[in-house]
Amino acid sequence: MARPQTDIEAGRQELLDICEELVRKRGGVDLSMTELAATAGMSPANLYRFFENKEALLEAAAGR
Known part of the structure; x- marks a missing residue:
């Protein structure tokens, strides 16, 4: 069973x-x-599971 979306967002x-x-x-x-x-x-x-690659992670961090 897939985890609820809130768990993914909290992990992100x-x-x-x-x-x-x-x-x-x-x-x-x-x-x-x-x-x-x-x-x-x-x-x-x-x-x-949370980020496609390092670049996506860094982009998300910069966007905060």
């Missing part, structure tokens, strides 16, 4: 918070999806 917001913190510390170029996943406590493959 949490990942964006973590992404913004990592970008502030190190910059967007040095950010890796593996590092983001480790910080979020999930597998790198799981990130792609």
Whole structure:
């Protein structure tokens, strides 16, 4: 059974918070999806449930 959309949106917001913190510390170029996943406590493959790729993640973070 698919998760409710609110779970996906909540996960996206949490990942964006973590992404913004990592970008502030190190910059967007040095950010890796593996590092983001480790910080979020999930597998790198799981990130792609929330964002298509790194560029989509960074665009969403910049759009906040």
